[in-house]
Amino acid sequence: MIKRARGFYDTFDRKDGSRTTTFCAGCGHGIIHKLIGEAMADLGLQDRTVFVSPVGCAAFCYYYFDCGNVAAPHGRASAVATGLSRVLPDKVVIAYQGDGDLGAIGFNNAFQAANRGEHFACFFVNNSLYAMTGGQMAPTTLPGQKTTTTPFGRDVVRTGHPLRVCEILAQLDAPVYIERVSVADTKRIMQAKRAVRKALEVQRDGKGYAFVEFLSPCPTNWRMDALKAADFVTQEMERVFPLGCFRDHTAKPAAAPSPIAIKDLTALMQGSEGGIDPVPDPKFKERHMKFSGFGGQGVLSLGLVVAEAAGRGGRYVSWFPSYGPEQRGGAASASVVIGGKEIGSPAVDAPDLLVAMNQPSLEKFLPTVVKGGTVLFEGSVPLRPAAPPGVTLRPFPAMRIAEESGTPKAANTAFLGAMVELGLLGMPEADVLAALDASFSEKPALVERNRKVYEAAKAWVRNGRG
Ligand SMILES: Cc1ncc(C[n+]2csc(CCOP(=O)(O)OP(=O)(O)O)c2C)c(N)n1
């Protein structure tokens, strides 16, 4: 009977219940997985470990490792590991990334995490190309190496030189441990084993950032058998990527604290004042709202105030911003979901309430509003679209009211007043006002000015003009 590797699930039920991995024969990923699993188990870290899987041939790490698992988008494992290690400072966090994942699309994420000295172990698998997608050139491809996108061999004049990630990270002050190893033969695997263990000990002891690069064969895309692929690693790859330890500060006595270890996640989620726990209310019909306009008009803040007010009333809420590349002037929107139970998705594709503060957002989102829904839009827009069947259109001169009230930038607050007066929010006004005031906690001078705009908007609606 084949003994299972330590640190792995008994059977890979997330895959197919078997004990076989998805890796090709002779692939380095399988060896590296085994080294990590064993070290994690031997050091007694399994219950404390959160493993971040990348995109690439190792995308399915969560099939195998018997520990906490999170899957990251392509190139983002170091960013996800940063978040995890900061909110869960007592955990051991591992990011596992390929050379396409870390060296190309995710290089900046990985580099900045190393530079900040984030508290996780980054295991970097360098097989010199993008394996999962069929063997395209990666930043680590050797000069002259043939890949599907460099069929005549990598030409460094056209495509640059191989990226030596260990050497680059070794220029940074923060990393505690950096080593390049290989899994091409038994002797090298034993060194790799020591490196994996050391990187995990750095995590166990809270010392900081550890990085291990593995030179790893990919027989399939190199179009070689396993033995030839192992030779390619030792004879070709090692010439460009010399093995060795580039940094070892592990003997330093003082453990460095995580950059901003967030000790109490609950307190963070609830805000510094301490929040209100949501109250389950199965009868409450989930609301979907969209606040949209130009960046700089305060649509994101408007959504935040509405979400905050609903939260103060004991509802489950989500607030999901979306903005264009421009800081000012681009399209921006905030999706707010308010529920009586935990919210499945914060995305709002079919709002029952739309606030549109400009023409483009009105035109963009109006067709998405559900039957029975309401659209409150800036009355000065030049073109009034027709209302879709069953949708109520309400023009509202928010900009003029804000201007006449002395705070032209507070058109978003004018919309808030109008929504309350029209009964569109379905929540106590006291919660809305508390949320509005709280949104200016760092600029108290704006509280009264926004209240003035808010009251003017309500008066405008009350006087029958809404
Ligand atoms: C955002 C995004 N862009 C592109 C892809 C396609 N893609 C999947 S895996 C991969 C390359 C993975 O290469 P590497 O990180 O070297 O891992 P390997 O497969 O070699 O283990 C790419 C480009 C994707 N999944 N997501």
Ligand code: SF4
């Ligand atoms: S394609 Fe290459 S990296 Fe991917 S599993 Fe096969 S041998 Fe491993």
